[in-house]
Amino acid sequence: MFLVALFFSILIGVFIGIFTYRNPKFAAPVLNGLNVVESVPDVALLVLLLPIFGIGTEPTIVASILYSLLPIARNTYTGLSNVPRVYIEIAEALGLTQREVLFQVRFPLSLPLIAGGIRIAVVFTMGVVTLGGLIAAGGLGAALQNGIQLYDMGTILVTGAWVGFLAVLLDGIAGIIESTLKARYGTWS
Amino acid sequence: MTIKKLFDRVDSVRLENITKKYGEQFAIKNLNLEIQGGELLILIGRSGSGKTTALRTINRLIEPDSGTVSINGADVREFDSVRLRRNIGYVIQNIGLLPHLRISENVGLLLKLEGWNEEEIRKRVRDLLTLVSLPPERFMDRYPHELSGGQQQRVGLARAMAMDPPLFLMDEPFGALDPLLRTQLQDEFFKIKKELGRTIVFITHDINEAFRLGDRIAIMNNAELIQVGTPEELIFSPVSDLVSEIVDSKRKYRHIDTLKVGDMMQPLAREDTLDPGMSAESALDLMVRKGLEFAFVMGKSEVSGRVCLNDVLKARTRGIELKEVTRALPLFSSDTTLIEALAKLKSEGESMGLVLEDNEPAGVLFSDRVLQNLI
Numbered sequence A: 001m002f003l004v005a006l007f008f009s010i011l012i013g014v015f016i017g018i019f020t021y022r023n024p025k026f027a028a029p030v031l032n033g034l035n036v037v038e039s040v041p042d043v044a045l046l047v048l049l050l051p052i053f054g055i056g057t058e059p060t061i062v063a064s065i066l067y068s069l070l071p072i073a074r075n076t077y078t079g080l081s082n083v084p085r086v087y088i089e090i091a092e093a094l095g096l097t098q099r100e101v102l103f104q105v106r107f108p109l110s111l112p113l114i115a116g117g118i119r120i121a122v123v124f125t126m127g128v129v130t131l132g133g134l135i136a137a138g139g140l141g142a143a144l145q146n147g148i149q150l151y152d153m154g155t156i157l158v159t160g161a162w163v164g165f166l167a168v169l170l171d172g173i174a175g176i177i178e179s180t181l182k183a184r185y186g187t188w189s
Numbered sequence B: 001m002t003i004k005k006l007f008d009r010v011d012s013v014r015l016e017n018i019t020k021k022y023g024e025q026f027a028i029k030n031l032n033l034e035i036q037g038g039e040l041l042i043l044i045g046r047s048g049s050g051k052t053t054a055l056r057t058i059n060r061l062i063e064p065d066s067g068t069v070s071i072n073g074a075d076v077r078e079f080d081s082v083r084l085r086r087n088i089g090y091v092i093q094n095i096g097l098l099p100h101l102r103i104s105e106n107v108g109l110l111l112k113l114e115g116w117n118e119e120e121i122r123k124r125v126r127d128l129l130t131l132v133s134l135p136p137e138r139f140m141d142r143y144p145h146e147l148s149g150g151q152q153q154r155v156g157l158a159r160a161m162a163m164d165p166p167l168f169l170m171d172e173p174f175g176a177l178d179p180l181l182r183t184q185l186q187d188e189f190f191k192i193k194k195e196l197g198r199t200i201v202f203i204t205h206d207i208n209e210a211f212r213l214g215d216r217i218a219i220m221n222n223a224e225l226i227q228v229g230t231p232e233e234l235i236f237s238p239v240s241d242l243v244s245e246i247v248d249s250k251r252k253y254r255h256i257d258t259l260k261v262g263d264m265m266q267p268l269a270r271e272d273t274l275d276p277g278m279s280a281e282s283a284l285d286l287m288v289r290k291g292l293e294f295a296f297v298m299g300k301s302e303v304s305g306r307v308c309l310n311d312v313l314k315a316r317t318r319g320i321e322l323k324e325v326t327r328a329l330p331l332f333s334s335d336t337t338l339i340e341a342l343a344k345l346k347s348e349g350e351s352m353g354l355v356l357e358d359n360e361p362a363g364v365l366f367s368d369r370v371l372q373n374l375i
Ligand SMILES: Nc1ncnc2c1ncn2[C@@H]1O[C@H](COP(=O)(O)OP(=O)(O)O)[C@@H](O)[C@H]1O
Pocket: B022, B026, B027, B045, B046, B047, B048, B049, B050, B051, B052, B053, B054
C-alpha cells in the first residue's frame, strides 16, 4: 500500500514539476495550491476524503499522494529551473532541440534534487499510511491503531518501532540514491 | 542512420559586415572575413576582443545585430539552427562535457539523437576515442570528472567529430593545458587535421600555436579585425604595430634584414643532384635507391630545377631527356638577402629555390622552413 502511494506520488509529482517548468504561468498557482493541501492536518485530510472515497485503503492512498506531491513537484520544478546555464549552453551549441535539452540534460541533472524531494515524501507517506489504520486501511497502521485503542503497550511499541524502522530504512535508501547521483555527476551540485 | 547532410563540403564561409553589440559596447564591429574551403583559419587576439562572438555567429548561437553569415553562399538564417549545428563540429571553450553522461555517451550523444543504433554508436565512439589517443576500453565508461583536463579536451575533440562534419569551429581547444601536453595535443591534432582535410576556424591566444597550425591567421582587437593573412604576410608586412607586437616580430625578427640566403639554406652536395643529361632510367634508379620523392637537377651552366618521381617515370616511358621534364626553380646566390629571396619566392608562387655558389649547387631554400627556424 505504501509503495503504491509512493509510486503514484513520484509519477504525478514529477509530471507536475515538468508541467509547471514548461508552463511557468502555472508554477505559482499550482505550487501554492499544493502548499495549502500540505497545511491541512493529516487527520482532517483523511476525514475530508472519506465522503469521496469511503472507508478503507483508497482515501489513505489518496491522502499520502496529496501530501507527497508538494515536495516532489517543488523539487522537480526547482531542479529543472536551476540547472547551471553552462550545461544548457553546451547542449544548445551541440544542436539539441529544446525538448532534448529538457529530457537529456535538465531532467537528469535535476535527479539529485528530485531524489531529495522523494526522500521528504517518503517520510510524509509513512505518517499518513500509519494513520490510515483509523479508517480501516489495514497494514501496519491498522495494528498500531488497534494497539492504541486497546491500550496494549506491547503492540504499540512493536508496531511503532517497525514503522520507525521502515521510515529510517526508506529514508536511508533514498538518501543513498541522492548522494550517489551527486557523486557521479561530480562537484557541480 | 538518417543523417541529412546540409553540405557535403564547405567551399567558403563568409562573414559580411557583422556587428554585434551588448548594450552600448561592441562585441564585434563591422567584421568582414572569408574562410576558404579546406583551410585552417586562426582567430587570435586578446581576451574580450570578440573571437568567440564571431565564431558563434557561424552556427547561429549568436544572431548578429546586422550583417550576414553565409556558408557556400547560403545565408545561415535559411537553415534550421538545430540542423545547422549538427552539421558543424563545435569544440567549446572550457571543454564543455556534460557531467551526467559517460564519456561514450558524451561523444555519442548526437548519434543517439540522430537515431543510430547502439552497435553503430559504440563502434563510432571507439574509433573516435582511438583517433584522439584515448584507449576506448579505459575511458568509455568513465564520467568526465574522473578525467584530467587534457583527457577531457580530447573527448571534446572526439565529440565534435562524431557526425563527421565538413566544418569545425574550435574555441581554444587546447587552452588551460600545461605547455607539454599542449604541444602533444597540437601534434596529434595536426595529424588528425591532415587526415580529415576539413575547413576549420580555430581560436587561440597563443601565437606559437597559431603559427604551428594555421594556414592563415586573423588578428582581432577591440571588436575589430586588424589583419588577416598567412604567417609570412603578418611577419613581413604587418599593417600596424599591434600586429608586429602580436606576431612578436619586433623581438624575434629584428635581425632578419641582416640575414643572407646562405644562413638559412639546407646544404646540398653535388652528388645529391641529378645531371640534366643523364638518362631517365638511371635517374629513376638513383631516386628509388635513395628513397627520394623529388630531386634537384643541376648542370654546370644549364637549366636547374627539380623533378619529381612521376616526371621521371613519364620521361622514361616517353624516352625523353631529364631536362625536358625539369621544372625550373628560382636561383639565388648565397649572399642574396633573405628578405629579397623570400619576396621573389612569393611573387613566383614557389615554395623553394636553388642556391648557387660559384655556379656550383650549394643548397636549397625552403620558404616554410625559414619561417620555422625563425619562430
Ligand atoms: N552575453 C554577453 N553579454 C554581455 N557582454 C558580452 C556577452 N558575451 C560577450 N560579451 C562581451 O563581448 C566582448 C567580446 O567577447 P568574446 O567574443 O567572448 O571575446 P573573446 O572570445 O575574444 O575573449 C567582451 O567584451 C565581452 O565582455
